Amino acid sequence: MADLRFLYIYKRDMTRYFRFKTQLLSSLLMPALWLAFFGMAMTGNFERIMPAGDAIAGVPQIDYLTFMCAGIIAVTILFTNIYGGFFFLFDKNWGILREIVASPMPRKNLILGFCMSGITKSCIQATIVLIFGILLGVSFFGGYSLLRIILSVAGILSFVSLFAIAFLCISASIGLRMESAEGFQGVTTLLTMPLFFMSNALYPTNGLHGLLQTASAFNPLTHLINGIRYFAIGNDFTAIGLHFIYSTGDILISFVYLAIFALLMFAVAFKTVESIVVT
Amino acid sequence: MPDDNIIEVKGLSHSYGDFEAVRHITFSVRRGEIFSFLGPNGAGKSTAINILITLLKIQKGDIIISGYELSKEPQGVRESIGIVFQEITLDRDMTVEETLQFHGRLYSMKTEEIKSRTDELLELVELNDKRDKYTKELSGGMKRRLEIARGLMTRPEVLFLDEPTIGLDPQTRRKTWEYLRNVNREGTTIFLTTHYMDEADILSDRISIIDHGKIIITGTPQELKNNLGNDLIYLQTSDIKNSERILTGFPGVKDIREKNKGIVLTTDRDGTRILPEVVKTLEDNGILIEAVNLKKPSMDNVFMHYTGRELRDGTDSNNRREQQ
Numbered sequence: 001m002a003d004l005r006f007l008y009i010y011k012r013d014m015t016r017y018f019r020f021k022t023q024l025l026s027s028l029l030m031p032a033l034w035l036a037f038f039g040m041a042m043t044g045n046f047e048r049i050m051p052a053g054d055a056i057a058g059v060p061q062i063d064y065l066t067f068m069c070a071g072i073i074a075v076t077i078l079f080t081n082i083y084g085g086f087f088f089l090f091d092k093n094w095g096i097l098r099e100i101v102a103s104p105m106p107r108k109n110l111i112l113g114f115c116m117s118g119i120t121k122s123c124i125q126a127t128i129v130l131i132f133g134i135l136l137g138v139s140f141f142g143g144y145s146l147l148r149i150i151l152s153v154a155g156i157l158s159f160v161s162l163f164a165i166a167f168l169c170i171s172a173s174i175g176l177r178m179e180s181a182e183g184f185q186g187v188t189t190l191l192t193m194p195l196f197f198m199s200n201a202l203y204p205t206n207g208l209h210g211l212l213q214t215a216s217a218f219n220p221l222t223h224l225i226n227g228i229r230y231f232a233i234g235n236d237f238t239a240i241g242l243h244f245i246y247s248t249g250d251i252l253i254s255f256v257y258l259a260i261f262a263l264l265m266f267a268v269a270f271k272t273v274e275s276i277v278v279t
Numbered sequence: 280m281p282d283d284n285i286i287e288v289k290g291l292s293h294s295y296g297d298f299e300a301v302r303h304i305t306f307s308v309r310r311g312e313i314f315s316f317l318g319p320n321g322a323g324k325s326t327a328i329n330i331l332i333t334l335l336k337i338q339k340g341d342i343i344i345s346g347y348e349l350s351k352e353p354q355g356v357r358e359s360i361g362i363v364f365q366e367i368t369l370d371r372d373m374t375v376e377e378t379l380q381f382h383g384r385l386y387s388m389k390t391e392e393i394k395s396r397t398d399e400l401l402e403l404v405e406l407n408d409k410r411d412k413y414t415k416e417l418s419g420g421m422k423r424r425l426e427i428a429r430g431l432m433t434r435p436e437v438l439f440l441d442e443p444t445i446g447l448d449p450q451t452r453r454k455t456w457e458y459l460r461n462v463n464r465e466g467t468t469i470f471l472t473t474h475y476m477d478e479a480d481i482l483s484d485r486i487s488i489i490d491h492g493k494i495i496i497t498g499t500p501q502e503l504k505n506n507l508g509n510d511l512i513y514l515q516t517s518d519i520k521n522s523e524r525i526l527t528g529f530p531g532v533k534d535i536r537e538k539n540k541g542i543v544l545t546t547d548r549d550g551t552r553i554l555p556e557v558v559k560t561l562e563d564n565g566i567l568i569e570a571v572n573l574k575k576p577s578m579d580n581v582f583m584h585y586t587g588r589e590l591r592d593g594t595d596s597n598n599r600r601e602q603q
Contacts, residue, residue: 008384016372091370096381098368099429102334103385104357277336279329 009113510550
């Protein structure tokens with residue numbers, strides 16, 4: 001019989017998530033602040049200093065808030081998951097990781113259950129930020145039928161899930177190896193900042209230095225954002241005076257790229273959890 | 280391996296880099312007994328127990344627990360033991376009941392079995408009324424009891440405890456010992472490490488004194504103390520000077536000193552065997568004995584004798600849990 005004990009790891013994490021709403025609320029506060037303050041302010045400014053470029057006939061024109069909302073969803077998922085592994089550090093020092101690793105349960109269940117809860121949380125968050133954005137005036141799913149909206153959300157969430165696995169596994173590998181909270185904080189901050197700014201979350205990457213532009217093309221965050229924009233806005237639109245076209249091939253490549261990246265990071269986390277010594 | 284030994288350890292060694300924490304120790308634990316490793320902090324007790332409970336990889340030596348060879352069948356070992364770790368190892372955000380349920384799930388126990396076992400154990404450790412409390416709301420002693428209950432969830436053949444009463448107040452410690460004795464009476468073998476003399480002395484059937492990674496001696500608390508001899512016999516007599524003269528060179532008496540209104544004999548063997556002869560000899564010499572007192576050596580004396588140093592006991596170690 002298959003070992004289903006990862007379900008209890010999953011259940012433990014989700015119980016905590018719904019029982020103590022702090023995790024949920026704090027992870028939603030950041031995107032809300034970005035959208036409500038930065039987003040609204042920048043939208044006003046962009047319209048003042050850079051009047052919308054020439055409209056191209058038949059191509060929808062998107063305001064800045066809508067453009068960045070996709071980025072904010074992605075960054076929210078990045079932050080949530082890159083800090084998610086802190087739980088392992090906490091569990092190792094002040095929790096029940098000892099009990100778990102001394103039990104007969106194979107350790108890989110720990111990573112499996114943890115990834116499952118990470119995906120669940122990320123999907124809940126992405127959906128809430130999406131709804132919040134629309135309430136603020138983000139024009140996602142313009143003119144879509146209900147079926148198409150459902151399919152688009154499913155598309156977004158599948159991108160979000162792959163990305164969540166990848167970064168949760170990176171974070172878990174760091175959390176399992178680190179001894180102190182300060183160290184964990186330092187390493188993860190060092191990771192997130194470049195990822196955030198070397199992506200097309202807040203601005204198109206066209207303006208970046210050539211080298212950074214190349215780096216951005218390999219940035220998983222960029223690929224997640226492309227996926228979200230493709231499903232939420234469309235494959236052909238203009239925003240902040242630029243014309244964006246996503247072909248189905250581009251999006252497929254982004255998806256496969258994220259899938260391979262997630263798989264690799266999953267393997268790393270698997271190896272880490274098998275090799276660490278907890279006493 | 281004889282059937283009555285539940286743990287067999289032969290030539291166990293463990294190093295951290297150049298530092299040899301455990302040096303070639305060999306011992307066995309009999310089915311049904313309470314067995315202690317007594318030694319100061321840093322003696323290698325925790326390293327040894329961590330190898331036995333499969334948290335540390337075995338480097339050198341052979342270990343058989345419940346018939347499973349640890350190096351080849353760690354899963355078998357894991358399934359037949361229960362563990363209470365040195366530090367509090369509870370999820371602060373789980374309730375008492377959830378803590379036990381989660382443990383049962385980790386060990387693939389059936390739902391009904393988890394339920395009945397939870398009821399039984401919460402009864403045993405008197406936490407029934409705390410069932411729905413978060414573990415962070417429990418006192419130190421209650422947390423310890425919950426951990427003991429958790430260690431017993433799967434009806435293990437051996438329960439391992441690493442410093443079970445560290446950081447607890449004297450009353451809670453006594454209560455914890457009581458629970459452990461009850462658990463042992465019901466048939467669970469107990470292996471514990473401790474740096475408390477009184478704990479080893481009161482609780483154990485047999486003790487191994489361990490220092491600098493080596494087992495110095497193993498025996499029942501009584502044996503260890505008796506072997507030591509060195510009993511103190513106080514005699515209050517009508518004639519101190521003559522008593523001293525008569526008893527000088529008496530078989531078994533190492534040393535005689537005057538004290539208050541009498542003399543104190545230090546014996547080099549079990550004092551209870553010498554005392555009747557001493558009394559008879561003095562009476563035959565016409566000396567009247569007014570009072571007698573015999574003091575057995577404490578575990579402190581035992582430890583000092585075998586390791587050549589005092590085991591720092593009590594206060595300094597109470598803060599350890601917070602520091603770690």
